[in-house]
Amino acid sequence: MKKILVSSFTALLLLMVVGCSSESNGEENTDSENSEGEQTITLGVTPWTSTVPPTKVARILLEDMGYTVEETQADAGSVFVGLSRGDIDVFMDSWLPVHQVYLDKYSNDINDTAVSYADADAGLVVPTYMEDINSISDLKGKEDSFKNNLYGIEEGASVTEVIDEAIEGYGLDMKQVNSSEGGMMAEAMRKMQSEDPVVFYGWRPHTMFNKFDLKILEDDEGFFDKSSVHVITNNNLEENAPDAYEFLSNWSIPIDDVENMIVQIEEEGMDPEEVAQNWIDNNEDKVNEMLGK
Template sequence: MRNRAFNFIAIVLVGSIISGCNADGNEENSNEQADETITFGMTPWTSTVPPTEIAMLILEDMGYETEVTEADAGAVYTGMSNGDIDVFMDSWLPNQENYLDEYSETIEQVTVSYEDADSGMVVPEYMEDINDVGDIAGNEELFDNQMYSIEEGDPATNSVDMMIEEYDLDIEQVNSSEGAMLAEATRHIENEEPVLFYGWEPHTMFNLLDAKILTNEETPEVFSGSTVLVVAHHELEANTPEAHDMLSNWSIPIEDIEEMIVQIENEDRDAEEVAREWIDNNQDRVDEMMGE
């Protein structure tokens, strides 16, 4: 059983332990391994949904109970640092390295989920003369001096500001939700107009929009490719060792994540249904995660 807490400001979680009585009246847990509910943090990013849903289903199959708390990245890391959240499946480095540094005493890096996830400034493919961020210099008016981006405060937006400063671009970053950003990008691309926005892989935007991530020759240390980690509260291993072992063996190809995002976001399929289908079709990989 899982519960979903819709709270983007404060994270308040109540753990529950399911117990019963045997014929002799002795109390026993539904799963002796799982002595507490495992709570997952889920950010508004589409890339977070498939791995979170799959991990919860696997753990539920193992006998654990799961909960999910939806919040922005900062609140997820804060909740994980104080133990209100146990696991986050979508920690992006280097963009979120500051959180891991800040909470290094209470958050551990469990494993790498996937590597070489690209991100950065994005323009339509039909803008053939704009291929590197440096090509924007002197052409800012093409974009009405604006770049559409995700919610303010996300570490990626700091990298965007750094890029704008490093290239001395006359560009204002316009922050909003992922959905609002993509709505603006889609509107411009459908009209074959110039548009500049933030993008990352895995994401359906590259399946649906004729768009490209710009190279970054002058400052390659910014948006140089991301490594995505599974991270957890440092007591997860002690409290639920079998769950920690499974997550330590976590492995899903980035292409599978992207395909599931398409199914959930664009084919309007239920996220849990899509996750269960992936598990059924990849039982060998699931068995490896479970050490079988």
């Protein structure tokens, strides 16, 4: 009986050793797969129509490279906080010089990686039927016709501070009314339908310039510069995913193409990923250049 017990205990011990060895090997294989084929890259996505096309194009190409890609929705300020903490890896739609304040604040943790496109117009906008308003200074003395309201995007966007500075700098008796991009445009559209006076923040690329007759007001005081749109990454990406970083450092896309994709998504109701894939399929040379092929 004693021999039987010893033999059983020995067999059980061997099974445990083999089982632990197999489990350990399985864990190693899983870790290897994650590091080689399932590494996650997180893209920050602001609530702007201009963010969607480049984000979707980048996502598809990164997934083709073998990465798992996630998107985090947030306002611009929160996206930069996420980049600085390493919670977000990439932001495809940083507007400079407006976002320079974030680049300066988090300079030790983030990297200005590439210029997506340059010469993006932005500023205060009115409909063209307002023939006597062609510059921001023309608003002076006419504020009451606008009910003293100037419509802007969400408060978390750094441009809201620039707009407030412009209101003060031009001595306008107006207040900025902030909401989402969609909320701002809904209010502007409501007023334009009846050709009422309205002034709001506008930029390219955006469907507003395709859908309505608008003009960006001249800014003699220089509050609103032409913008260039940049790709921002956190400082860990180059080391953790060097091929992804190299691809993003080669990134560029024409502003007209971005605007056309916005129209397809917002006006024609096409699926954003389908629109992005169509752009990739129709721009093979450009894509290969970015991928270093």
